[in-house]
Amino acid sequence: MTETRPPKTPQPDPAERGEVTIESVTHHGMGRTADGTLVPRVLPGEVVRLEADGPKVVTPAPERVAPPCRHFKACGGCAMQHASDGFVADWKAGIVATALKAQGIEGEIASVETSPSDSRRRAKLAGRRTKKGAIVGFHARASDTVIEVPGCRLLRPGLVALIPALERITALAASRKGEVGLTVTDSEAGPELHVETDKDLTEALRIELPEVAREAGLSRLVWADEIVAELAPPAQAMGRARVVPPPGAFLQATREGEAALLARVRAAVGNAARVVDLFAGCGTFALPLSETAEVHAVEGEASMLAALDRGWRGTPGLKRVTTEARDLFRRPLLTDELSRFDAAVIDPPRAGAQAQVAELSRAQIPVIAMVSCHPASFARDAKSLIESGYSMEPITVVDQFRWSPHVELATRFTLR
Incomplete structure (x- = not known):
């Protein structure tokens, strides 16, 4: 007797069930479907159902983890708590690599230094x-x-x-x-x-x-x-110096992130005797570097330079630090002013430093340590240096803004 089986019930296409597959994650941390729809809190390869109260993950990716913070779904402070640390590190390295490729640069990522949770100061x-x-x-x-x-x-x-x-x-x-x-x-x-x-x-x-x-x-x-x-001066340690920044002054977001950037800058500058620090702020790099080199610190905000100068004068044993208040966007240091330095450190705002980098290119300073908080403007400035005869060393990505789309980096340029 031949067994008779009931006909199979046709399974609806995933699209008919309102399900979509996430193809990639943008540099803002949003998942992107094949048709360009942006979906929050998802990962590549995941199948999700789009519902009124947010995406429901049907098939999770292997990199998905339980968010460590109970506020993640509602709060906009973080974008990637649902992803493993390894995925986030690779994603941030990819943001930098993509920015470089847009300028025709094949850069190498040496490492990603991620600040721990509970560390934002x-x-x-x-x-x-x-x-x-x-x-x-x-x-x-x-x-x-x-x-x-x-x-x-x-x-x-x-x-x-x-x-x-x-x-x-x-x-x-x-x-x-x-x-x-x-x-x-936070301060001391x-x-x-x-x-x-x-x-x-x-x-x-x-x-x-x-x-x-x-x-x-x-x-x-x-x-x-x-x-x-x-009630007490809110001092910050910058190398051996103690600096009291003016209200609202720039400060690196975590001590761990600052230490990672400083280590890369120190290694880049090496044994240079005379260093110019451009966009110096309150002395994040200038003061530690003055332990072994004379430093000229240039910054647009005079109040930050005054804090830097007080920190230097109050710390015995440092080499000479001079300061100059100057808008480097409108009045970059020129070639003849730069020619007396063995190395330059430059840490511009998000807009980058196109005018100042052009002068650095012409001055042909032997070593340039560049720190950036914006991969796209960094890639533009890096292209200018490379076209002027510099080689770019492997990049260290520094993740101070854990679980966010924000990316920082540091690297060294040397004359070929």
């Missing part, structure tokens, strides 16, 4: 008043909604512990419908807080805010552009 939070008091946290993705982040895995624990005090200050600083910016920075003397608000600093606030700062253990409290309380 500086971050900008948002604060809003509520009917019951105030809320402090990060914005939701592509939104002005503020998400509370107790237990945040980005910030140093001491900064997370400040949130109750930040809520109290938000209630004082924010209008009923407005928002305040709260930049917190305790956290510093810079409040960005349009609210006037009244006499009542001048009396209350120092008490709030004292109770919260703040080293310094800045309201808009005015220091309203400084």
